[in-house]
Amino acid sequence: MEDNSDQYLLFMNLFNDSYDTTDSSYVVSGLVQLCSKTKVNQFGANFIPLFYYVNFLLSYLGNGLVLFIIYKFEKLNTVTNIFLLNLVISNILFASSLPFWATYHLSEWIFGVVLCKMVSSAYFIGFYSSILFLTLMTFDRYLAVVHAVTAARSRKKTYAIIASVAVWCISIVASVKELVLKKVWLHLEYGLMCEEAGFPGNIMNRWHLVTNYQQFLLFFLLPLFMVMYCYISITVRILSTRMKEKCRAIKLIFIIIFTFFACWTPYNIVILLQAIRISTIGENNESCSESEALDYALYVTRNVAYLYCCISPVFYTFVGKKFQSHFRKLLAERIPCLKRHISLSSQSSRTTSQRTPHTTYDY
Template sequence: MSFDDDDTQYLDFLDLLNETENTTDPNYLLSKTVRLCQKTAVNQFGAQIIPTFYCVNFFLSYLGNGLVLFIIYKYEKLNTVTNVFLLNLVLSNLLFASSLPFWAVYHLSEWIFGEALCKIVSSAYFIGFYSSILFLTLMTFDRYLAVVHAVAAAKSRKRVYAIVASVVVWCVSIVASIKELVLRTVSRNHLSGLVCEESGFEESIMKHWRKVSYYQQFLVFFLLPLFMVMYCYISITVRIMSTRMKEKCRAIKLIFVIIFTFFVCWTPYNVVILLRAIQMSMEGEESCDASDRLDKVLYVTRNIAYLYCCISPVFYTFVGKKFQSHFKRLLAKKIPCLTRHMSLNSQSTRTTSQRTPHSTYEY
């Protein structure tokens, strides 16, 4: 090839370059460097703590909720509003806990269970999580009716009311989780391997749906239940203070413990959720360090919330004298040598359910 040919090709290249520069749309020009945050450190942090937390939550949930379920089956009947709500709370927690082993394996390596289970496990995870919060709130509201409006609620607090309310809670939870069934797919990531995540639309649309999920979680499944729980228990406390109920101080202490535990376990996680939503809503470049710190805090606070979600039926049932008596009877039957160390009183068990509505807090 001659030097003239080289000069000709070089001139043609300059002409093409000038033509490209002249026809470039200024809207596509970037005035700053776009940095992509590598989540390697965050993923390693998650792989270290999440599987352990999920396994602990799984075993505690099935142990505690299974025990409550067995006691309901053995000693109770589903002819009361409280037992219907309690049964549904246990089922929602078992549904939620059943997804945790899948996520534990996922955080250790990659998603190896296929696309169908990706959708099913994700849906079960959120349906169980959302319904658990709503059933806890519903049980609190039912206690409020039983104590504060005992006479008026005596006619309405029937088994049909409990069944209808439970169906509504399940429907709301399913509707809130439907996007998981639609958007969750399995794809291959060059860094993480097979991933089970929301995809299928443009990034702007997916970002919008993630923000909707965060605000939905904070407003519908935290702020509203928190206000209802606080209002109901404050009203119950005022009502108990105005009665001659025995062990009044112990009942008020229990109410304080319930509110405090609910607030401490749920507030940090939902504050982080709100911060993530605000962070996604803000225009401009976010700091990778700040994003990583928020992700790590999310891992820790989320597992605290999940732990409360798993053990809540035990917390809500075994503080009551009736369930304590059932548990003692069960232990005495399975381990006879413990009988002499327990004060079983079957008469107190029968009379507990026949007391006034204020006996709900006679622990």
């Protein structure tokens, strides 16, 4: 009995010594709150796949139609058509990644490490380049209307090619972290994950901060200011002319600005709030309700922004009379029974266009 008692006392002494020598800098005082994301994940699994498939179909139908019209009726010898072609390519690249993510949200990542990195990169390259090409098209429209005389000398094919290459380079550089950070790893509850991993938490937080502020400043705030400035200048220019379809042009400008602002602002506000959360209080020190609210908001607002990204070429091209005319011709060729009605409307459109040859949206 004495031996057992001595052994017990020796064990307790060793235990107490081990406890006392613990470095206090590693001791966490208070409770660490672990938030259950079950409801948020279930919401994402139900909501995101359907929305991604819808976005994919709309993007391929809309962008495919624009691409076919460019191929059949247009030539790539104008600045506008070069920018438009690049915008369509960027949207198709972005939309091509959506079925992979939809499948991922339904179950797990089943496509391997290489496709994890490639799909993630294509997703962000297409997303970023789409925003920049929309901004570039707006700036080009501003040059063509507000500075028509000087722009006639500078708006050449070379200028369009150089600007397009610059946009693709910026988008690729902004997305290079996907190649570095994306890994496929096994989660005990959710299975195979295609997520950012492989570095300590503080480094990952810094990457998230860089990504969020990059998204907000470079791919939202700057494009928004440029779009606002360009279209306000175009509106002032239109008001100073004697164009008969002045009201129509101003209405279209208002619709474009409002749609851009309404679709992009909520998503980027959520992105900014996430960046502020990470940089100030950290993800582990916030309440679960705040974290869940941001997750829900991100799911909804991100998909609204993605929808605009997918349908923007159709929106930007079919406000123009020229593309409307091409679409009528395409319908008349494919659906003969509509030919008589379409030819009459086209004739009326041509008459109107002749009366207002300098309309802003006639390309």
